[in-house]
Amino acid sequence: MVAASRRVLLGSSLAAATVTAVAACGGTDDEGGAGGAPREGGTLRVGALGSVEALTKDPHGLLSNNSDFLIMSLVYDALTVPGGGTGVAPRLAESWSVADDAKTWTFTIAEGASFHDGTPVIAADVVASMKRIIVDMDAAFKVPVPPEQITALDDRTVQMVTEDPNSQLPLLLRLVTFTTREGADATAFNGTGPFKLEDYTDGNARLVRFDGWHGPRPLLDAIEVTRFESTDAMMNALQGGQIDLATTAGAVSARLAEESGAFTVHRRPNDAALPIVMRVADGPFADVRVRTAMRLIADRDALVQQALSGYGTVANDVLGTGDAFYDTSLPQRAQDLDTARSLLAEAGFDLDATYTLYTIDEAFGEVAAATLFAEQAAKAGVTIEVVEQDAGTFYDQTWCKADLYTMFWGTNDSVAFYAQKVLQSSSETNETGWASEDFDRAYGDLLAATDPAAQEDASHRMQRLEYDESGYLLWGMADGIDLHTPAVNGLSTAPGFGWVLLEGAWLAS
Amino acid sequence: MIRFLAALAVRAGLLLVVLAAVYAAADALPGDPVRLAMGPTASPADVEARRESLGLDRPLPARFADWLSGLVQGDLGTTVRGQPINDLLGDRLASTLLLTGLTFAFVLVVALAWAALWSARPRGRFGRTSAVGTSILVATPEFVLGTLLVLVFALVLGLLPATTVVGADGRLATPLMLVLPVLALGLPHAAWQTRVNRAAIAEAAAMPHVEQARLDGVPERRVVTRHVLPLAAPTIAASLATMVGTLLAGAVVVETLFNYPGAGQLVAGSLESRDTTLLVSLTALCGLVVVAALVIADAIRLWALRGRR
Numbered sequence: 001m002v003a004a005s006r007r008v009l010l011g012s013s014l015a016a017a018t019v020t021a022v023a024a025c026g027g028t029d030d031e032g033g034a035g036g037a038p039r040e041g042g043t044l045r046v047g048a049l050g051s052v053e054a055l056t057k058d059p060h061g062l063l064s065n066n067s068d069f070l071i072m073s074l075v076y077d078a079l080t081v082p083g084g085g086t087g088v089a090p091r092l093a094e095s096w097s098v099a100d101d102a103k104t105w106t107f108t109i110a111e112g113a114s115f116h117d118g119t120p121v122i123a124a125d126v127v128a129s130m131k132r133i134i135v136d137m138d139a140a141f142k143v144p145v146p147p148e149q150i151t152a153l154d155d156r157t158v159q160m161v162t163e164d165p166n167s168q169l170p171l172l173l174r175l176v177t178f179t180t181r182e183g184a185d186a187t188a189f190n191g192t193g194p195f196k197l198e199d200y201t202d203g204n205a206r207l208v209r210f211d212g213w214h215g216p217r218p219l220l221d222a223i224e225v226t227r228f229e230s231t232d233a234m235m236n237a238l239q240g241g242q243i244d245l246a247t248t249a250g251a252v253s254a255r256l257a258e259e260s261g262a263f264t265v266h267r268r269p270n271d272a273a274l275p276i277v278m279r280v281a282d283g284p285f286a287d288v289r290v291r292t293a294m295r296l297i298a299d300r301d302a303l304v305q306q307a308l309s310g311y312g313t314v315a316n317d318v319l320g321t322g323d324a325f326y327d328t329s330l331p332q333r334a335q336d337l338d339t340a341r342s343l344l345a346e347a348g349f350d351l352d353a354t355y356t357l358y359t360i361d362e363a364f365g366e367v368a369a370a371t372l373f374a375e376q377a378a379k380a381g382v383t384i385e386v387v388e389q390d391a392g393t394f395y396d397q398t399w400c401k402a403d404l405y406t407m408f409w410g411t412n413d414s415v416a417f418y419a420q421k422v423l424q425s426s427s428e429t430n431e432t433g434w435a436s437e438d439f440d441r442a443y444g445d446l447l448a449a450t451d452p453a454a455q456e457d458a459s460h461r462m463q464r465l466e467y468d469e470s471g472y473l474l475w476g477m478a479d480g481i482d483l484h485t486p487a488v489n490g491l492s493t494a495p496g497f498g499w500v501l502l503e504g505a506w507l508a509s
Numbered sequence: 510m511i512r513f514l515a516a517l518a519v520r521a522g523l524l525l526v527v528l529a530a531v532y533a534a535a536d537a538l539p540g541d542p543v544r545l546a547m548g549p550t551a552s553p554a555d556v557e558a559r560r561e562s563l564g565l566d567r568p569l570p571a572r573f574a575d576w577l578s579g580l581v582q583g584d585l586g587t588t589v590r591g592q593p594i595n596d597l598l599g600d601r602l603a604s605t606l607l608l609t610g611l612t613f614a615f616v617l618v619v620a621l622a623w624a625a626l627w628s629a630r631p632r633g634r635f636g637r638t639s640a641v642g643t644s645i646l647v648a649t650p651e652f653v654l655g656t657l658l659v660l661v662f663a664l665v666l667g668l669l670p671a672t673t674v675v676g677a678d679g680r681l682a683t684p685l686m687l688v689l690p691v692l693a694l695g696l697p698h699a700a701w702q703t704r705v706n707r708a709a710i711a712e713a714a715a716m717p718h719v720e721q722a723r724l725d726g727v728p729e730r731r732v733v734t735r736h737v738l739p740l741a742a743p744t745i746a747a748s749l750a751t752m753v754g755t756l757l758a759g760a761v762v763v764e765t766l767f768n769y770p771g772a773g774q775l776v777a778g779s780l781e782s783r784d785t786t787l788l789v790s791l792t793a794l795c796g797l798v799v800v801a802a803l804v805i806a807d808a809i810r811l812w813a814l815r816g817r818r
Contacts, residue, residue, distance in 0.1 A: 052770075053597070053778035053787060054546075054590060062546055062590055138559040141551045202600070202770055204674075226674060233672050233768035240663055240671035392540020392783045399549065409549075421550060428553045 038490065042507035043222040046070065047234040047243040050227040055203045057187040059178035060133045066248055067227040069175075071205045073500035074223060075116075076178035076191035079107055079126070079158075080170050081501060082494040086324050087413045088170045091215070092121065092179055092192060093158075102165035102448050109156045113214040115181055116189075116196040123152035128182035130160075142176050144169070144420075165448040167455060168416045175497055194218045194503040203227035219490070219506040238263065238483060244507070245484040245491075247499050250364045251309040254481045263483045269313060270322035270495040271480030273409045274366050276357070276373060276473040281433025283403040284355060288469055293343040295473050297380045298373060299335040304476040307369035311479040317470070318463045319423075321477050322413030322495040325459040330467050340380045354383045358405040360394040365478060370406050373475075400431050407431060412477065413495045415459050415466075419443045423462075423470065432471030439465045516807050524796045531792045532573050535785040542589040542783035563589065576786055585790040589782065594790050598772060602794060605764070605771035609756045611687060612695040617749065619699040624706030628714070639703070646700035651759045655693035655766045662689060672768040686767075694763045698752055705748040706741070713740035743810040750806035754799045 050067030059076050063069045080096075083089035090096075093107040113121040127150050134140045134147045149161040162169060180186040189197040194215060195207035207223045226243055228234035235253050238246045239262075246253070257263040278285035278294060285291055300314040315321055316332055344351065359370035367388055374384040389398060398405050411417050421427060424443055425435035439462060446458035466472065482491060482499055487508045492501040543560045544551070560566050564575075579586050585594035627639045646654075663671035673686045681687065713719065719736045723729075761773035772791060779787040 051778045052601070052774050053588060053782060053784060055597075056590060056592065062548075064546070064548065064590075138555050138562060139547075139551070141547075141555050228672075228768050229765050229774050230768070233766060236659055236663070236671040237674075237768070242670070242672060242674055390540075391545055391781060392538055392542075395544050395549070396539045396541055407549075429549065 036508055038219055038506045039509060040219045040506070041221050043224060044220050044245060044488065044502065044505055044507060045224045045226065045243045046502065047226050047228050047237055047246045049229070049231065049234065049248060050203050051229060052203070057189070057200070058137075059180060059191070060129065060137050060139070060186060062137075062139075065203065065227070067203050067225055069497070070247065070500045070502070071197075071200075071207070071225050072178055072191075073175060073193070073497075074195040074207055074502060075189050075193045075197055076180070077110075077113070077193045078173065078175045078179070079177045080174045082174050082413070082498050083492070083501070086171075087322070087495075088174060092126070092177075093170075096170055098167070098169075098450060100450065102167050102450050103162045105160045105162070105169050106153065107158045107160070107170075109158070110214045113192055114212055115192050116210055116212075117181075118212070119181060121179065121192050122155045122182075123158045124155075125182045126158045126177065126179050127152050129179045129186075130177055132180075132186065133177070144172060165444075167447050167449055168414070168420075171414055172417070175500070195223055198222075215503070218503045220502075223502060235483075238485075245482060245488050247482045249481055249483045251311040251478070251481060252364070253483060254311055255309050257483050264486055264488070266482040266484060266491050266493075267311065268480035268482070268493050268495060268498060270412045270477050271410070272363050272478040273315075273319055273321070273407075273412050273474060274307075274363055274369055274476070274478060275319065275407055275409075276370070276475070277405050277407050277431050278471040278473065279403045279432055280469075280471040281435070284349065284353070285403055285471065287347040287349070289343040289347040290349050291469075291471060291473075293340040293347070293349070293380070294377075294382075295333055296336040296340040296343070297377050297382065298333075298473060298475045299376050300333070300475045302376070303369055303372055307365040307372055308476060308478050309365070311481060312365075312476045313479075315474045315477050316467065317472055317474045318415070318466050319409070319418040319472060319474055320412055320415035321474075323415045323459065324413075325415065325456045327460045327463045330463065335376070337380050344380070344382070349382075351381045351383075354385050355404055356402075357384050357386050358394065358398045358402050359386055359388050360391060360398075360406065360408075361388065362391065363408040363478065366406050366408055369475070400429055410497075415462055416443070416446055419446075419462060423466065434469070434471050436465055436469060439470075513807060513811060517804055520800045520803060524793075524800055527796060528577075528789055528793055529573065532576075532785060532789045533569065535780070535783070535788050536569055538783060540783040542785070545782050546589045563587070563591070565589075572786075573789075576789065580790075580793060585793075586786050588779075588787050589784045594787055597775065597787075598790065598794065601770060601772040601775065604769065605757070605760055605773055606798070608687065608690055608694070608764070608769060608771055609753070609760055612691050612698070612756055613749075613753070615691055615695040616699045616702050616752065619695070620702035620706050623699070623703040624710060627703070627707050628710045631711070639707075643700040643704050646697050647704070649697055651693050651697060651762045652766055654696060655689070655763055658689050658693055659766075673770065674768075686769075690763050690767045690769050693766070694756065694759050698756060698759070702745075702748060702752065706745055709741035709744040710737060712744075713737045716740060739813050742813045743806075746806040746809040746813075750802040753802040754795075757795050757798065 048067035048070045050065030054064040056068055059072045063072060077092035079091060079093040080088050081091045092110055092113060094110040096105060096107045098105050109121055109123060115121060130143055130150050131147045134143050144166060145160045145162050151159050153159050179192055181190060184190060194210055194213045196210040197205060198208050199206040204227050205225045209218050209221055231250055231253060234246045234249065237243045254265045258265055278291050280286060295317055304312045304314055316330055357370050357374060359367050361367050370386045374386050377384045421429055422431045423434060424440050442458050442461040446455055446462065449455045449458055480499060488505065489508055490505040492498040492504065494501060543556050543565065547556055576586055587593055627636050630636055659671050662669045669688050670686050673681060714737050719732060722732050722736055760771060761776050764771040764773035776791055779791060
């Protein structure tokens with residue numbers, strides 16, 4: 001396995017050399033494609049990564065493949081999608097509201113929504129789909145509502161009552177609640193989305209516009225999704241003119257494409273967080289002064305420039321940088337080795353010991369960032385040894401357990417998302433063992449608040465505590481990167497999974 | 510015949526031992542396949558519930574026995590993600606066998622012709638070029654060769670497609686998409702096999718009775734077909750048979766590079782995702798192919814040595 005991954009690694013650098021060697025001419029246009037007025041028609045050929053063993057035809061299954069997720073997002077409608085000022089845009093639900101208890105939610109299904117076979121969508125379809133996700137697919141984590149509390153009030157209204165107040169429900173349901181017909185085969189691709197399936201082979205699909213869609217009419221006639229096992233193969237296909245758009249292609253490909261000038265780089269900010277995680281509950285980083293010192297050791301600019309090849313932005317130790325309530329008034333931390341050294345001395349931190357930083361090659365730049373941070377730590381007298389693990393070992397032995405490790409998260413427009421998953425003391429996947437009553441209270445206030453001002457106040461209290469006390473060193477945020485020919489226009493910049501929203505894309509002639 | 514059947518039984522027994530060992534080893538690797546499949550957002554309770562519904566909470570011997578009885582009935586079970594392995598493997602194994610089969614034929618023909626020409630004039634310019642050329646090719650990993658082939662034939666010359674694209678009917682959009690993968694996989698193997706063939710032919714040609722036949726004035730063509738090739742055949746067949754294994758291994762790399770829809774991509778994926786059932790199913794099918802190749806080589810050796818003992 002070691003030999004195999006070395007081969008793959010060498011392979012990618014070789015393929016990278018290929019890109020530079022071949023694409024030698026052509027002008028570049030950083031912002032979008034060839035432009036002009038939006039034009040109707042054409043077939044967009046899209047490449048997306050996907051491994052064969054993770055393939056699924058079930059929209060309620062585990063959608064680990066980008067290629068599967070893209071197909072599902074175009075064929076099916078979820079209740080809500082990413083977008084808009086709050087990060088939540090309507091889709092199958094045209095509107096929603098919550099009672100004063102912040103627990104009783106009602107979602108209204110879009111006027112005129114119908115399945116591709118012509119049947120109108122009714123609330124019972126939505127209810128059945130959500131229950132299938134929670135009960136049949138063992139995926140209660142995707143829908144934080146008890147299944148018996150999801151009911152159809154009438155044909156167009158779905159009610160959900162959460163156990164505790166949850167002001168974030170519409171956000172948590174984005175791109176999750178793909179709706180299939182009640183009682184019908186859920187893997188038949190009979191969706192309600194902007195495109196309907198014409199052909200499907202092995203994770204590759206040809207989709208054509210669904211003229212009966214309830215939303216704004218898409219401009220493209222068709223979208224063809226081709227699945228690629230590796231970024232190298234996808235880049236070769238883009239170079240060879242076999243696809244027009246390579247989704248989530250990574251920074252190396254972007255740098256090379258930018259140098260060659262033949263393709264346009266589409267950047268989506270706040271896409272991936274690669275924090276360094278320090279254990280708070282016990283161990284050498286339990287003292288808050290040590291954690292602050294580590295945060296002051298990081299040279300964030302260097303990390304973004306080198307580990308992310310410049311495709312990212314400096315961050316400030318608060319997770320969820322794309323949140324509508326993200327607090328920009330917190331002072332930006334920068335490298336300060338003198339203060340770091342004195343904090344470490346004050347805390348009696350053992351400078352003779354060697355500390356292991358576990359890392360995993362899960363996202364572009366993750367291992368490089370760990371190595372670079374270890375070099376920076378040496379300047380403050382802290383000896384860090386970087387150990388790379390494979391995913392199996394990492395999630396078994398390191399995640400939520402080790403004193404010091406790197407992590408990758410792909411949802412970054414919600415402070416509350418992180419609070420629920422890894423920050424609140426009661427989370428079973430609390431990555432640092434942090435237990436702050438003040439933070440739990442602030443999070444509870446956010447969930448119970450129904451007016452935006454109160455939500456913002458609670459969110460800022462959460463962020464301040466995270467900034468001061470938590471176990472996270474979030475040095476930067478990686479951009480999401482798609483590469484395309486100049487003819488492709490109208491791509492979404494929504495963070496997280498905005499890249500799947502291709503219904504607004506169009507092709508210049 | 511009895512000797513042949515005994516060898517067959519030994520090979521089949523060995524395959525069973527290998528399968529049990531692979532199953533146990535894959536299971537012993539650190540890592541939880543269900544957690545890996547569900548990702549970090551799933552709660553421990555969801556992971557546990559899924560493990561139970563997949564039957565992964567049962568002890569290892571019970572799971573292996575279950576899988577083995579399924580194998581006999583032609584049902585390989587499901588992946589950790591709940592996909593039937595039969596569906597996953599069906600077309601893919603056929604694709605991989607098409608790629609490796611074509612490559613095998615390519616290697617067989619090229620290596621025989623090349624070795625014959627080389628043996629005819631071992632000290633000529635062709636012989637000297639071949640000695641260096643085969644060494645370089647043998648030492649070139651498939652992914653390097655594949656990348657260079659893509660660069661030259663697809664991206665610069667534009668003669669052949671860079672990656673494999675499957676049409677709506679599940680077939681390759683054009684058979685030309687097989688050319689570069691076959692070359693990338695086949696050339697290093699052909700070079701190696703050429704050297705084996707050349708050595709086997711040289712060794713056979715140096716045997717006293719072959720020399721004698723020449724001195725007796727037997728025509729050269731008859732010397733080659735009646736004396737040299739039968740002597741060299743067991744070595745050549747054995748080498749070709751063992752090559753089947755390395756061809757399948759090389760397919761893992763080549764299929765990924767060319768996005769070829771074969772089973773090779775599954776091997777790497779199943780190990781990474783700790784999907785023991787999928788991994789052992791792949792091992793079983795590849796093992797059957799390798800065993801079949803070895804059995805054919807056994808048969809060729811017995812045929813070539815007939816009456817010579």
